[in-house]
Amino acid sequence: MAGGDDSWRPLAPRLLIPTWVVIGLFSLLPVILMAVYSFLTKEFRGGVIWDFTLAAYDQFFIDRGLFGDEPARLEWTYINIFGRSLLQAAICTALCLVVGFPTAWFIATRPARTRAVWLFLITIPYWVNLLIRTVSLKFLIRDNGPLNEALMSIGLTSGPLPLVNTNLAVQLGLFYSYLPFMVLPIYAAVERYNFALSEAAADLYASRWTTLREIVLPVVKPGIIAGCILVFVPALGAFLAPDLLGGAKTFMIGSLIEEQFKGSQGNWPFGAAVSMILLTLVLIALIFYARTAAREGAR
Amino acid sequence: MKKLLLGTCLLASPAFAQGELKVYHWFEYIPQELVDKFQAETGITVTIDTFDSNESMLASLKAGRLGQYDVAVPADFMVGIMANDGMLDSFTPEEMPNLGNIEPQWMDVPFDAGRKHSIPYQWGSTSFSVNRDVYQGDISSLATLFDPPAELRGKINVLDSQNEVLILGSLYLGIPQCTQDRDQLRALNDMLLAAKPHWASFGSDIAKDVLVSGDAAAGMIYNGFSAKARAEGANVEYVYPKEGHVVWMDNVVLLKDAPNRDNALKFMNFLLDPVNAAAVTNYAAYTAGVTGVAPYLDEAIKTSPENNPPEGITPGVFAQACDEETQKLYDAIWTNLKK
Amino acid sequence: MKGVRHYPGFLGLTILCLVILYAPLIVVMAYSFNGSTSITQWGGFSMRWYVDVFTGPDAKRFGQAAWNSITIALMAATAATIIATAAALAMVKGGRFRGRGASFALINLPLMVPEIVTAVASLIFFTAIGLTTGYGTILVAHMAFCIPFAFLPIAARLEGIEASYEQAARDLYATRAQAFRLILLPLLAPGLASGWLLAFIISLDDFIITNFVKGAGMETLPTAIFGSVKQGIKPNIMAISTLMLAVSVLFVTAAYLINRKGRQTP
Numbered sequence: 001m002a003g004g005d006d007s008w009r010p011l012a013p014r015l016l017i018p019t020w021v022v023i024g025l026f027s028l029l030p031v032i033l034m035a036v037y038s039f040l041t042k043e044f045r046g047g048v049i050w051d052f053t054l055a056a057y058d059q060f061f062i063d064r065g066l067f068g069d070e071p072a073r074l075e076w077t078y079i080n081i082f083g084r085s086l087l088q089a090a091i092c093t094a095l096c097l098v099v100g101f102p103t104a105w106f107i108a109t110r111p112a113r114t115r116a117v118w119l120f121l122i123t124i125p126y127w128v129n130l131l132i133r134t135v136s137l138k139f140l141i142r143d144n145g146p147l148n149e150a151l152m153s154i155g156l157t158s159g160p161l162p163l164v165n166t167n168l169a170v171q172l173g174l175f176y177s178y179l180p181f182m183v184l185p186i187y188a189a190v191e192r193y194n195f196a197l198s199e200a201a202a203d204l205y206a207s208r209w210t211t212l213r214e215i216v217l218p219v220v221k222p223g224i225i226a227g228c229i230l231v232f233v234p235a236l237g238a239f240l241a242p243d244l245l246g247g248a249k250t251f252m253i254g255s256l257i258e259e260q261f262k263g264s265q266g267n268w269p270f271g272a273a274v275s276m277i278l279l280t281l282v283l284i285a286l287i288f289y290a291r292t293a294a295r296e297g298a299r
Numbered sequence: 300m301k302k303l304l305l306g307t308c309l310l311a312s313p314a315f316a317q318g319e320l321k322v323y324h325w326f327e328y329i330p331q332e333l334v335d336k337f338q339a340e341t342g343i344t345v346t347i348d349t350f351d352s353n354e355s356m357l358a359s360l361k362a363g364r365l366g367q368y369d370v371a372v373p374a375d376f377m378v379g380i381m382a383n384d385g386m387l388d389s390f391t392p393e394e395m396p397n398l399g400n401i402e403p404q405w406m407d408v409p410f411d412a413g414r415k416h417s418i419p420y421q422w423g424s425t426s427f428s429v430n431r432d433v434y435q436g437d438i439s440s441l442a443t444l445f446d447p448p449a450e451l452r453g454k455i456n457v458l459d460s461q462n463e464v465l466i467l468g469s470l471y472l473g474i475p476q477c478t479q480d481r482d483q484l485r486a487l488n489d490m491l492l493a494a495k496p497h498w499a500s501f502g503s504d505i506a507k508d509v510l511v512s513g514d515a516a517a518g519m520i521y522n523g524f525s526a527k528a529r530a531e532g533a534n535v536e537y538v539y540p541k542e543g544h545v546v547w548m549d550n551v552v553l554l555k556d557a558p559n560r561d562n563a564l565k566f567m568n569f570l571l572d573p574v575n576a577a578a579v580t581n582y583a584a585y586t587a588g589v590t591g592v593a594p595y596l597d598e599a600i601k602t603s604p605e606n607n608p609p610e611g612i613t614p615g616v617f618a619q620a621c622d623e624e625t626q627k628l629y630d631a632i633w634t635n636l637k638k
Numbered sequence: 639m640k641g642v643r644h645y646p647g648f649l650g651l652t653i654l655c656l657v658i659l660y661a662p663l664i665v666v667m668a669y670s671f672n673g674s675t676s677i678t679q680w681g682g683f684s685m686r687w688y689v690d691v692f693t694g695p696d697a698k699r700f701g702q703a704a705w706n707s708i709t710i711a712l713m714a715a716t717a718a719t720i721i722a723t724a725a726a727l728a729m730v731k732g733g734r735f736r737g738r739g740a741s742f743a744l745i746n747l748p749l750m751v752p753e754i755v756t757a758v759a760s761l762i763f764f765t766a767i768g769l770t771t772g773y774g775t776i777l778v779a780h781m782a783f784c785i786p787f788a789f790l791p792i793a794a795r796l797e798g799i800e801a802s803y804e805q806a807a808r809d810l811y812a813t814r815a816q817a818f819r820l821i822l823l824p825l826l827a828p829g830l831a832s833g834w835l836l837a838f839i840i841s842l843d844d845f846i847i848t849n850f851v852k853g854a855g856m857e858t859l860p861t862a863i864f865g866s867v868k869q870g871i872k873p874n875i876m877a878i879s880t881l882m883l884a885v886s887v888l889f890v891t892a893a894y895l896i897n898r899k900g901r902q903t904p
Contacts, residue, residue: 007804007814012732015724016741019785022721026782027748027756030763034755037762044623045354045380047361066488066631067481077638102648103655109643118652120894125659127886129843131860132879135867136662139669139876143514146665162453164514165500176658183655198642208645237752239846244867247500248459251637254754261758261850265461265630266358272762275755286750321854326865331695346855349865363765367772367854508870 031279038272045266056273078256078274082281085253088167089235092174093182096231097224099175100182104223107183108190119187126180134240137173138164165247173241181230189223222293229289233282253278320562322347323356323364323371325549326504328421330582337569343562351503352460353377360386366556369563374547376462376618378417379410381552387416388553394564397571405548405588418567419588421523421579422548423606424615425463428525428535433516441471441540444519445494452497454516456509459501461633462618463545464491467519470543470616477621479628488632495636510535522605523584530584530599537605539612546615548588663883670876687877694874696866703862707842710777710858715838718784719792722833723826725785726793731801748783756783757850764851772853779851780844784837791836795829828896835893839886 041051063075107118125133140147141163148160163169193216201211217224239254248255253274260271318341322329326349334345350356353374360371365386373381381387392398401419411417429438434450445468447455457464468491469476474483499515509515510528520528525537551570557563569575576587577595584600593601600606621629670688674681691697725745729738748756760779764771803825807817845860852861859882866875 007808008727008731009733009735012728012735013737015728015732016737018721019725019741019745022717022778023744023747023782023785026760026763026778027751028744030759031747031751031755033766034759034762037766043361044626045357045361045384066484066628077634081638099651099655099658102645102651105645106648106652116894116898120890121656122659124887124890125663127839127843127890128663128883129845129860129863129879129886131845131864131867132666132882133662135863135871135875136666136879139871140662140665142512144512146669176662179655179659195642202642208642211642212645233750233752237754239754247502249495249498249501249637251634257754257758261362261761262355262358263352263461265634266354266361267630268762271758275758278752279755282750282752323854326868348855351868362761363768363771364854367770502868504868505870512870 034272035276038269038276040269040272042267042269047266048268053269056267056269059270060273060277081251081256082253082277084250085236086281088171088174088252089232089238091171092178092235093228093232095171095175096179096182097228100179100227101186101224104183104186105190108187108193122180122183130177131240133177134173134244137176138169138245141169141172164245165249167246170242170246173245174235174238177238177241178231178235181234182227185226185230186220186223189220189226193219225289225292229285232285236282237278318343318562319559320345320370320566321368321558322566323360323368323554324349325372326351328372328549328579328583330578333575333578333582336575336578337566340569341562341565343559343565345566352462354461357381360554365554366558368554369557369559370551370566371554372420372549372551374549374618375408375410376620378550378552380620382411382416386555388555388557388560389415390553390564390567395568395571397568400571400573400576400589400591402588402590408548411550417550417552418571420549420551420570421583421585422546422588423522423585424539424544424546425458425519425521426467426538426540426544427517427519428510428528428537429517430510430513430515430534431536432534438536438538439541441467441542443517443538443540445471445490447494447497447517451517453499455498456500456502456506456515456518457498458503458506458519460503461629463519464636465629465632466545466616466618470540470545473542476616476619477625477629479625484628484632488635491632491636501637507531521585526584526600526603526605529605539608539615541613543613544615546617666876667880667883670873670880672873672876675873687873688881690874691877691881696874699857700859700862700878703857703859706773706776706857707859710773710780711838711841714777714780714784714841715788715834717781718788718837719830719834721781722785722788722792722837723830726789726796730793730796745789746786749786753846757847760847761850770853771851772856775851775853776848776856776858779847780841783844783847784841787840788833788837790833792826792829792833795826795832799825831896832893835889835896839889843886 037048038056039052039054041049041053041055043049059075060078061075063073063077064070103122107115107122110118139145142148143160143162143164147163148157151157151161152159163172197215197219198211201215206214237254238252239258242248242250242252242255246252251259257271257274257278259265260267260274320343322345324347329347334347337343338345348368350359353376356371356373357377357380360368378387395418398414398418401414405419405422406414408414427441427444429443429451433454434448436448436450443451444455444457465487466476468487469478472483472486472490474480474487478484500509502509506518506520507524507528510518510520510525511531511533513533520537522537525535528535551567553560553563553567570579571589573589573591574595576589577592580587580592581595581597581600584603584605586606671683671685672681673684673686691700722745725741729742729745732738751759760775761771764775769775799822803821804817807821808814812820843860844858845864848858849861849864852858857865859878863875863878866872
């Protein structure tokens, strides 16, 4: 299959030309240009001057006090923003895993016919515009929205639960946005899982949960890691959930970048530098994934 | 491939078609009926894009949108900044027959002496409003926002606009704008950080809606926007605080490299007609800077408490444009606040 | 058999998962039929907001935005599918060749880079080369990031097609072009269809990148909706959302059915 038949081999490079032109020109080149921009000098109130400088990275990492004349220290402001975004993305990934794995397992162990229906049900929300899903969630959890009205009418709570404009709401929004990304790869891995392994373990008197931990998890690990990456990467740069559900009170990586280009500060080189740092983090995560996957594959 | 690229470049180039006008405007600030009227009178098709802060408008114009829009609607200090940066085109009095309709006090303004680049659109103020169903206590001070009473804590929306938040904060502390005094800036920084836990959200375009829906019980807001919230059923009171408030004037400016300069001039001239200026005022609930609008104004707008502050209030201040070094300090405070 | 597959509580979590995914959508759908102008009060069942979508004051703006969205998605998806098909043929059937690894990384580049970074990079790129942002820039940006989404199902399908079919045709003196057109393409059709649909939906839904590279007066449906919801959720937005939801569901169902049909015939 993948080895191919000889007739296509000489054509291969030519068939790839359009891909190289389009992605190379409109994805790769812009990223390279962005890297260049991160070393340029900012123009007052937006735009750049073509003088090379490390000022953007200096602003990110070095703190010289509000007035720029104190001894240089490590700047925590932006590291904290990254830390908070990383934490939020990590919690989101963990939540998605806790709910997504059992879901994927449950679906993969259904008979073939019903399995397709379950899978279909899980994927539909993913195809609904993310913006609309986020707005819907916001509407649902508002102070006098349907959720709070329902809770109060059945007497579970006496006053409205303040959910909107909290970190909890952002977390819920991220979880809700990316859950299908976790379920699908794990499902694919569980579907290929050989249940004879579980049966063998059961024959040797291993409990269900021991089997899950010792046998199943190691085998479906590539699927779990793929799911984690697919959730973690978009959650890290998420923009809509913090903006609409979190009340835009604190910068996240996404809004920090946006502010540099569309907001009041108009600092393009800094926005480009923050993007570069984010991209580097993501690439590290992907390399980690690729190496783990390769190791699993080799086993 | 070359053909494809050429095609995309052609697609991307601005349309120089006759009869177009591209307006870069604040959100919810011009009545559709007025736009329709202009289109019907002139046959010009109007496209409107919206922004939600002066700074974001400037940033996006600098990000390559200059030359795509014909007119924009910046506030006073921003007109000065844009003129200094060479982003504005000028017109002659002959090109603007209705120029004489501008109220004398708004003719020779410091940001555009003699009105060469801009015409008044509306002017108004920025301070805050409180839902009187939620809180009946004293709201005469900016402390309502920056050191709120228990009833309002966690129920306050603040404009997501660096300039307005920092100026109102400065007024509250009694420090000047564009100061370089370290103690004053530190005090401003610390005061805002202490106030932030009491705020529910940052948002400009949502400022009215959160008051109407009850998601917020108080909020930093523009006077006309607050009047609209009241008209939509929220029991909100707009305050002219004792420490002062921000006054602003939004102006329609002729942008440099406007693709449809003639149509832009027609549009600006159209807006200087008292009937049309009054239509904007009736819709946006601010105040026009044009003479002769009174007969066309709705009674409710003419007498609204938001537009008619009581005698003896502390006068408002205009925003100042700081120099680059000073602006950096204010930028740092804002980032600190939102980090 | 059933014993080792069954874990207590997993059904409950699956149902929880579905409830979380569907509750907001169902609530919005229900409230789009609300007769009241206030989103908080129920004013009886009514279709007025659907009428408002097509005739109300925002109708022209949303209509133009929908037109832009759909035409861009059609063109971007078609271009991306053609490019991705060529790439998939090379990657799956081309065996080993120089630059294969690099090409694979390049195809997947738009998937690996966070969307906000792609958006910023595109804005910088278009500004730097002095291209006026607008319809054209949205189109090319969409084309680029749709390629991997079209590539995945096409390549997956191609891998499932045994080389022997084509080989048999070649043995019967079909030219390579004939073998491709008469044998490979029909077999590949379900993959092409789901690849195209995937690319179409991805383009139709994109907000972040479009928001950065759209020019003056340019709106797509997601940016127009964002502009409106920023000022608060209004009933007509719920009606538009429900309509978009219906379109998405229609497309996914189509993709699902095509795919299932494709799997039944080899």
